[in-house]
Amino acid sequence: MDGLYTKKVMQYFKHPKNMGRIENPDGIGKVGNKICGDLMHLYIKIKKDKKGRDVISDIKFQTFGCVAAISTSSMITTLAKGKTIDEALKITKQDIVKSLGNLPKIKLHCSVLAADALSEAIYDYLSKNNLPVPKELREKHERIEQETSQIEEKYKDYIKMEKKIWKMK
Amino acid sequence: MDYAATTPVDPRVLAAMKPYFSEKFGNASSLHSFGQEAKYAMEEARNNIADLIKAESSEIIFTSGGTESNNFAIKGIAFANRERGRHIITSALEHDAVLEPCEWLKKFGFEVAILPVDKYGLIDPADVEKAIRKDTILVSIMAANNEIGTTQKIGEIGRICSRKNVPFHTDAVQAFGKTLIDVEKMHIDLLSASAHKMYGPKGVGCLYVRKGLKIDPLLHGGGHEFGLRSTTENVAGIVGFGAAAELRKKEMKPEAKRLTSLRDKLIKNILKIDHSHLNGHPALRLPNNANFWFDFIEGESLIMHLDSKGIAASTGSACSSKDLEPSHVLLAIGLRHEQAHGSLRLTLGKYNTDADVKYVSKVLPEIVEKLRNISPFKK
Numbered sequence: 001m002d003g004l005y006t007k008k009v010m011q012y013f014k015h016p017k018n019m020g021r022i023e024n025p026d027g028i029g030k031v032g033n034k035i036c037g038d039l040m041h042l043y044i045k046i047k048k049d050k051k052g053r054d055v056i057s058d059i060k061f062q063t064f065g066c067v068a069a070i071s072t073s074s075m076i077t078t079l080a081k082g083k084t085i086d087e088a089l090k091i092t093k094q095d096i097v098k099s100l101g102n103l104p105k106i107k108l109h110c111s112v113l114a115a116d117a118l119s120e121a122i123y124d125y126l127s128k129n130n131l132p133v134p135k136e137l138r139e140k141h142e143r144i145e146q147e148t149s150q151i152e153e154k155y156k157d158y159i160k161m162e163k164k165i166w167k168m169k
Numbered sequence: 170m171d172y173a174a175t176t177p178v179d180p181r182v183l184a185a186m187k188p189y190f191s192e193k194f195g196n197a198s199s200l201h202s203f204g205q206e207a208k209y210a211m212e213e214a215r216n217n218i219a220d221l222i223k224a225e226s227s228e229i230i231f232t233s234g235g236t237e238s239n240n241f242a243i244k245g246i247a248f249a250n251r252e253r254g255r256h257i258i259t260s261a262l263e264h265d266a267v268l269e270p271c272e273w274l275k276k277f278g279f280e281v282a283i284l285p286v287d288k289y290g291l292i293d294p295a296d297v298e299k300a301i302r303k304d305t306i307l308v309s310i311m312a313a314n315n316e317i318g319t320t321q322k323i324g325e326i327g328r329i330c331s332r333k334n335v336p337f338h339t340d341a342v343q344a345f346g347k348t349l350i351d352v353e354k355m356h357i358d359l360l361s362a363s364a365h366k367m368y369g370p371k372g373v374g375c376l377y378v379r380k381g382l383k384i385d386p387l388l389h390g391g392g393h394e395f396g397l398r399s400t401t402e403n404v405a406g407i408v409g410f411g412a413a414a415e416l417r418k419k420e421m422k423p424e425a426k427r428l429t430s431l432r433d434k435l436i437k438n439i440l441k442i443d444h445s446h447l448n449g450h451p452a453l454r455l456p457n458n459a460n461f462w463f464d465f466i467e468g469e470s471l472i473m474h475l476d477s478k479g480i481a482a483s484t485g486s487a488c489s490s491k492d493l494e495p496s497h498v499l500l501a502i503g504l505r506h507e508q509a510h511g512s513l514r515l516t517l518g519k520y521n522t523d524a525d526v527k528y529v530s531k532v533l534p535e536i537v538e539k540l541r542n543i544s545p546f547k548k
Contacts, residue, residue, distance in 0.1 A: 005473075013470070014477065019543050030545075036493045037506050038467065041545040062545035064510075066469035066488035070543060106493070155507050158465070158546055 006101030009071045016070055018077035020060045027128070029120030031144055032151025033113045038065030039151065040073055042117035046085070046125055054085045054125075061117070068107035072096050072114035085122055089137065091115065116144050170529065171481040172457060172518030173315055173343060178409065179368040185412035186370065189405035197402050198393065207404045214411020221414045222360065223351045224377050230394045231407050234374040235342035236266040237387070238361035239309075241376050241398070242338045243270040245384040246307045246359070247279055250336075254304025255279045260292050261501035262314050267340055268497075271309075284310075289450035290319035290502045298329045308337050312344035312360075316485055316498045316514055317449030318458025320348060327356030336382060342366055342374075346417035347425060347455055358382055364406070368519070369413030373406035420519075428456040428517050431526050435459050435515065438530035442537055448499065448512065457517040462504065463537050465546035466511050474536040480529055485512040 005013070025043035032039045045058035059081050061073040075096050080088045093111040097103050103111060123141045126133045133141075178186075189210065195203030197211050212226065219226040232238045247257065259271055261283050271281045282300050286292050292310060301308070308330050313320045323339055330337035338359035341350060345360075346367035352360060359382070363374035378384055384397065391399035436459050439445060444464035463471070468484025475482050483489075485496025487510060495509035504512070515529065 010473070010477075013473065016543060036487045037495075037510055038488065039545055062543060064465060064507075064544045064546060065467050066486070067473050069467070069488075070470060106491070154505075157505070158507055 004104055005067055005071075006103075008099075008101040009067065009103065012071035012074040012100065013067045016061075016074040018060050018074065018081065019062070021062060022058060022060050025121075027121040027123075027125030029117040029122075029124060030148060031113055031116045031120055032148045032155070033065075033069075033109060034147050034150050035109050036066070037151065037154065038063070038069040038110065038113060039155065040065065040069065040113050040117045042073070042077070042121045044080075044121045044125060049084070056080050056083055056085070056088055059121075065110070065113075066107070068103055068110035069113060071100060072103075072111045073117065075099050076114040076118050080118055085125075088118060089122060089134075091118065116140070120144055170515040170517060170521065170525070171483055172521075173366070173455075173514065173516035174481075174483060175365050175371065176368045176518055177520075178365075178370055179413060179416060181416060182369055182409050182412045186405045186409040189408050193404075195404075197404055198391075207402075210408050210411075211402060211404055214407045214414075217411040217415040217418070218362075218375060219377075221346065221350075221418050222357075222377060223353050225380065227395065228377050228380055230376045230378055230397045231402060231410075232374045232376055232398060233372055233403075234365070235264075235340070235361055235363035238342075238363070238374050238376040239264065239266040239340055240270045241387050242359040242361060242378075242384075243267065243307065243309060244274065244387060245397075246336055246338070246382075247274050247277075249383040249385040250306040251277075251279075254302075254306045256282065256302050256305040257307045257309065258282045258284065258297065258300045258305060259309045260284045260286060260311070262286050262290055262317075262319075262498045263309065263311055264315060264340055264342070267309055267311070286319075286501055288503050289453070290314055290317050290448075290498070291450060291453065292321055292326070294322050294325040294329055297326050298333070301329070301333045301335055305333075305335050308335055310337075310339060312339045312341040312350065313348065313455045313458075314449070314498060315343045316496055317460045317502065318343075318454035318516075319450045320344065320453050320455060323350075323357070324355040330358075331356035336379075343455060343458075346414065346421060347457065349421075352377060352379070359384075364410035364413055367413050367417055370406050370409040373403055373410045375410070424519060425456040428521075431517055431521060431523065432456060432459055434523075435517075435526045435529065438526070439533060442534050445537075446508075448502065448504070455516075459515045459517075461513050461515075462499075462508050463511040463513065464508070465544045466537060466540040468510060468512050470540050471511075471513055471536060474539070475529075475532070478532050478536075480532065483514045483516075485514070486510045 022043035047057040195207040345362035360377040365371040448460040468486030499509040
């Protein structure tokens with residue numbers, strides 16, 4: 001199926017990096033795509049570097065979605081790992097697409113989802129720790145929150161199941 | 170395992186077609202012997218196709234395929250009978266090649282009633298009877314669904330339409346050559362079929378039109394096909410379609426038996442996967458169709474993993490559609506968006522064996538597990 005996806009996309013899809021869940025994460029980004037219905041969870045661990053800056057020391061993802069959704073989630077974790085929060089916030093959807101070679105036009109919204117998941121995870125970390133949240137990030141959060149609640153409404157049965165499953169653990 | 174999408178041309182069909190490209194290249198409308206040679210071959214094909222559904226050969230109009238046949242049936246009947254009425258009845262799980270022409274006809278003042286289906290994708294013939302009005306000019310209900318494989322009670326629906334004197338069209342693109350169809354016994358007035366779904370070539374199909382039915386052509390200008398479809402005939406394609414039909418007549422019955430047994434083994438094995446479900450009717454379905462949905466995972470991802478293991482399949486997931494909407498068929502049988510997201514269609518054909526079923530039954534659970542490990546809904 002070379003026509004639809006680049007080799008790089010297929011590589012990240014077949015052998016996803018940083019997949020899974022982090023126990024006790026410092027930040028979680030949960031986003032849903034209201035266009036196609038894909039869902040993505042991103043977990044980050046933060047550590048201080050020598051200069052005292054917040055650095056993403058670990059990052060993992062879980063995705064319910066297509067090839068593009070899985071490969072973009074995997075790619076953003078690779079791009080963000082080891083970066084300071086300020087650097088990570090500068091990663092754009094274009095960076096993700098470029099790193100993957102390319103994405104079919106109809107799948108570009110998946111890269112938005114991945115970028116949103118990361119900024120949500122960072123927002124979660126900053127707000128939980130009463131750290132200053134940049135104005136742009138706050139505005140982005142408000143938009144994403146609204147969109148995600150629409151998706152969660154759509155998937156409420158699965159989310160209920162998910163909660164039950166996690167409680168059992 | 171994607172034989173519902175298309176099939177390879179049977180080598181015997183290809184052999185029958187070959188002379189009609191360069192050697193016997195005549196135009197079937199020419200009076201000389203080259204033309205008559207082509208004409209003769211075409212008429213033999215027409216006989217073979219008519220024979221398969223117990224029609225008369227003069228009732229078979231060759232087209233470019235299933236989509237054209239459906240467009241021809243619906244628009245042709247609508248325009249020819251618009252003085253009688255403008256009401257058309259169809260169902261929620263029809264192919265887009267039926268639903269879209271119906272939608273288009275609304276622009277010309279036609280009214281379209283779309284009948285619901287039950288959770289197995291079955292249409293209640295009583296619903297058809299209730300929906301028929303004085304101004305109903307067409308009922309169009311598919312013989313077997315392309316996605317979930319459910320076969321309709323075509324004979325019963327046909328009888329109702331015949332009693333009410335309303336032309337009955339059935340889209341039999343998937344059923345033709347796989348299940349027994351008798352246009353007389355089933356009271357079918359129009360039937361769409363396509364060659365490439367039954368080991369014939371792509372780009373050729375037909376519409377059966379019952380003798381005496383009032384229908385307008387889509388293509389004017391030349392008077393080919395009894396004046397119902399003008400254009401120089403695709404002789405090689407038609408010969409291939411005829412050869413395929415002749416083979417189906419001989420091979421359909423034992424093949425259906427073999428495929429049904431493979432299909433049931435496949436369904437049994439796949440349903441052992443946790444949180445897996447069958448789409449479509451457990452018994453009233455095409456011999457070669459199996460359709461599932463798996464909770465917590467997405468279909469395009471499934472397809473691509475299967476592809477890398479050498480298995481071709483398809484899905485009704487929103488992610489794999491051009492408009493990012495899930496399959497309307499899966500929504501019509503009551504699946505929610507996220508359930509349609511995890512749908513998978515496996516359709517068998519004559520080159521599939523027991524070993525293939527075993528292979529898929531081994532590989533698929535591993536892929537489902539792998540994708541569930543990535544999913545936030547992971548167990």
